[in-house]
Amino acid sequence: MSISINLLKGVQLFANLTDEELASLAEICTARQASPQELIIQQNTTGTSMFIVATGSVEVFIRGLENARSLVVLGRGQVIGEMALIDQGYRSASVKATAEGAMLYLIERDEFYELCEQNHHIGFIVMRNLAIDIAFKLRHRNLAEL
């Protein structure tokens, strides 16, 4: 099942891209259905993909030595695993589908980089939007911990 351009227009990471650029992105998105409570990303493992939440929601949490702590619930239009596109480091948190499950679209880092090599405007816009997304999540976390 391919992702629609209209759905991509509701993803802030892709704001200000043209319809043609969104169509190029849609070509490298792969659908993945996550069952209720399914673990999607495991903390401290390596990964090469990021995910877009199309429907449903996911819960981001970190696990310490003795317990796990929920950080945020991410719903429609949000991205997870996006740091794999930048630092290629270990996953900073775990992510699981909530009780309702989630419909996700996956983008592989190598395919994304190849697309950015072909169209630098896509790369510039997405990286700028990614910085905004990380700033937004940081502001949310600051407010949630007040």
Add this chain to the structure above:
Amino acid sequence: MPDEIFYKVSFVVMGGDHPGAIMTVEKRPQIGDEITFNGSVFAVTEVMELMPPVGNFGFLHATCEHVRAAQRNEGEL
């Protein structure tokens, strides 16, 4: 036709230990609106701009309080 306006919203729950949620919605949340996420219904008590808009995306912060557990017919946002 101009692009549709979207709102990326940081929902923070007052009291308890719920971490809150981030969602993108097409309608700007209003005080008194009920929203559903993570199996519960919440009422919005405050809305403010969190960051300046970029393109057709606004960035909002909404404070909310727990109302009840969601029923099966109360879908998520």
